[in-house]
Amino acid sequence: MTLAWGRRFLMCPPLHFEVAYEINPWMQAEVRVDRDQAHEQWNSLVATLTEAGAEVEILEPAPDVPDLVFTANAGVVSGTRYIPSRFRHPERRLETPFHVAHFEAAGYEVTELPEGLDHEGAGDALPFAGTLISGYRWRSDIEAAAALASLTGASTRSVELVDQRLYHFDLTFCPLDDRRAICAPLGWDSYGQRVIGDLVPEPLCLENDEALLFCANSVVVDQTVVMPACPPRVGNQLEAWGFDVVVVDVSEFLKAGGGPRCLTLALDVVLGG
Amino acid sequence: MREELNRRETVVLEGHIVDSLILPKVLDLILEAGAEYEVVELDMGRTTLDPSLAHIRVFTADDDAMEALLEQLHVHGANRLHDEDASMAVADQDGVLPVGFYSTTNLPTGVRIDGVWVPVDNPEMDCAIVVGPDGARTAPMHHVRTGDKVVVGGKGVRVQPLPQAPAGSAFEFMASDVSSEKPKALLVAKVAEQMRAARQTGGRVLTVAGPAVVHTGGSRHLARLVRDGWIDVLFAGNGLATHDVESNVLGTSLGVSVAHGAPTEGGHSNHVRVINEIRRHGSIAQAVDAGYLRGGVMYECIQRDVPFVLAGSVRDDGPLPDTITDVVEAADAMRALVPGVTVALMLATTLHAIATGNMLPAGVVTFCVDINQAVVTKLADRGSHQAMGIVTDVGPFLGDLAEELGA
Known part of the structure; x- marks a missing residue:
């Protein structure tokens, strides 16, 4: 059965996007973002999602909050x-009033x-x-998962993230x-690997280099998987399962450590029920 | 539990800790850190939606290891259970504690003030904890003054259990039941071993002695032990000192010849006559200076500057001028000599042994020697669990001990 969610997304045009600070290993403040290029890539992502059957809603861009x-x-x-969210880094806490509004x-x-309690949504x-399933350590506190469970009624599992790059x-x-997922065990500790192993009957496990290409940071719209990169091995498996793979160029956003999934927030999720 | 893991803290872990394998992970992390744990409470969620709750007692070797481990466990949601400051109330009357005051044990105790665990000085049971600018200390009720800040309730107070004893140690030995069936030579050797250990490590040996020490002929052995530097502090009553003086000046104890065991003529008044003479000299020390008292336990204490407290009671004859007749004052004088004591010998005395037991921190190795098993049991029943009982006649015991120590 296809995913019950992933047909309606919130996205924010990269009008003010830049790498202004360094809060993950991918960010280099001296690296310039080509904003025209970023716009083009973002527009192309929107078009791909729309074509796959999703709706895109817009979060108004605002200055001084590049992420x-x-x-x-x-x-x-x-x-x-x-x-x-309650962001761990002060740089990103400035975004919250815009989200809430x-x-x-x-x-x-x-x-x-x-x-x-910190949790990054x-x-x-x-x-x-x-x-x-909630990750914890670098950006989110484990206790936040319990809070999310009681607020949403969802059963939760916590997985420790152990690689700062992920x-x-x-x-x-x-x-x-509801049976398959792209998994990057590189990012999880051994307990987390067992937890996901118990939950996901048919995982597509990424090799470490594939994980670092952000293959798991993909957006799924029905049978379409929108990916920032897709090595042949991964593409073959996805196609064997009946998915259509579309690779989008998000190179400007990768400068800030973000891929297609980071650029979207699914609005049609219903938890706990 | 390994005996070197003295530091204890309880952490609470809550959430979907079972399905997420967080509980086994936290337990594994504790073991990987060289620490140990005990799951003291586990409330499993009934459905996958219900959170589970675990209280885990963690044992580490020291504070540093504990802090490092707690920091590590915090990442996984395990947090210190009673992580709150102690509550305090101000005493509004001299000698009266605020309602709900925390009543101490004789175990090492810490109190959390402004987020910092502060050790409480002079652990003593049945006291209050007074917090001042220099830290926290135990205070008996009558020491409390208006305006003192007193800890109330149990929040922010932690008590550390005594370390578990390594096999064959004195503590293990002490943990055994009171018995008159043990080989005496072995018991004497154990007491001597502890006294030697105290001497080597700079600890002080306290002796609490009753008049039976003199009646049974043990006072000359005790005097030898004092003379040879094995005793650092003496607590006794009017009786021990009186009969010690009597036996050394007149050769009798309560009128009975110490050498021959026969009553002497008019001997029943000997003890009051020597008390009278000591009073005439002004004090035991002055009687020694004047050459009236030339031997015995009290004489050796004076000669060697071994501090002593003679605490009075209602049945005392005289009393000797050195006897402190105000019991509260006597208890304070005893209390002042307790710091630094690591070994205590309670010799054939009930009330003084209990009074002293009440003042000693739990870590003091205590031997209670009495012909009456009930005395030893009584001491333990009143909270001095660290007391090891030796049921025997104190006179011969002291002879064997002095022999063993080469005194």
């Missing part, structure tokens, strides 16, 4: 409830995480077959349907 384009980190959405205006019920929490869970895991 606002990475909407996956806006928070966790479940039905009409929106739980804003957007979701309030869109009529969502905004529920805060308990004080003192869908970047560190992805639903798979009725379970919300600093968000969505760089290591991509649900394809």
Whole structure:
């Protein structure tokens, strides 16, 4: 059965996108972003998603918050409830008022995480077959998963992220349907590998170099998998399972350590039920 | 539990810790750090939606190891359980504690003030904890003054259990039941071993002695032990000192000849006559200076500057001028001599042994020698669990001990 979600996304045009600070190993503040190129790549991603059958809603761009384009980190959405992220880095905390204003205006019920807990939204929490899997360590606190569970009613599992290069869970895991997922074990500790192994009957496990190409940071719209890169081995397996692979160029966004999944926030997720 | 793991802390772990393998991971991390654990509570969620809760007691070798481990466990959501500062109330009356004051044990105790665990000085049971600018200390009720900050409730107070004993150690030995059936020579050797260890490590040996020490002919052995530097502090009552003086000046103890065991004529008044003479001299020390007292336990204490406290009671004759008749004052004088004591010998005395036992920190190796098993049991029942009982006649025991120590 195809994924129950992934047909409606929130995205933010890269009007103010740049690499202004370094909060992950991919970011180099001296690297310039070609903003025209970024625009072109972003527009192309929107077109690809739309063509695959998804709708795209727009988060208004704002100055001085360059990572606002990475909407996956806006928070966790479940039905009409929106739980804003609590960013670990002060640089990104500036985004939260823009996120909250957007979701309030869109009529969502905004529920805060308990004080003192960091969690970076869908970047560190992805639903798979009725379970919300949450990554922790670099950006999110493990206790936040328990809070998300009680706020959404979802059964959760926590997985420790151990490789700083794969600093968000969505760089290591991509649900394809309710039996299959792209997995990057490189990013998980041995306990996490066992937890995912128990949950996912048919994993597509990435080699380390494939994981570092951000193959898991893909967006799935029905049978279409929109990827930042796709080595033949991975593509063959996906096609054997009946998926259509579309590779999009997101090289400008990779300068900030983000791929297609980071640029999107699925709005049609319903957790816990 | 390995005996070197003295530091203990309880952490709480909550959430989907079973399905996510966080619980086994945390337990593995504890073992990998060379620490140990005990799961003291585990509340498993009934469904996959319910969070589970675990309370895990963690044991490490020291504070540094504990802090490093807790920092590591924190990442996985395991956090210190009672991570709160102690509550305090201000005493509003001299000698009266605020309602709900924390009543101490004799175990090493810490109190959390502004996020920092501060050790409590002079662990003593049945006291309050007073916090001042220089730290925290135990205070008996009558020491509390208006305005003192006193810890109330159990929050932010932690008590460390005594280390588990390595096999064959004195602590293991002490943990055995009171018995009159043990080979005495072995017991004497164990006591001597502890006294030697105290001498080597700069610890002080306290002796609490009752008058039976004199009646049974043990005082000359005790005097030898004092003379040869094996005893650093003496607690006794009016009786021990009186009969010690009596036996050394008149050769009797309560009128009975110490040498021949026969009552002497008019001997029943001997003890009051010597008390009277000591009073005439002004003190035991002055009687020694004047040449009136030339031997015995008290004489050796004076000669060697071994501090002593003679605590009085209602049945005392005299009393001797050195006897402190105000019990609260006497207890304070005893208390002042407790710091540094590592070994205590309670010799044929009930009330003084219990009074002293109440003041000693739990770590003090305590031997209670009495012909009456009930005395030893009583000491243990009152909370001095560290006391090892030796049921025997104290006179011969002291002879054997002095022999063993080459005194």
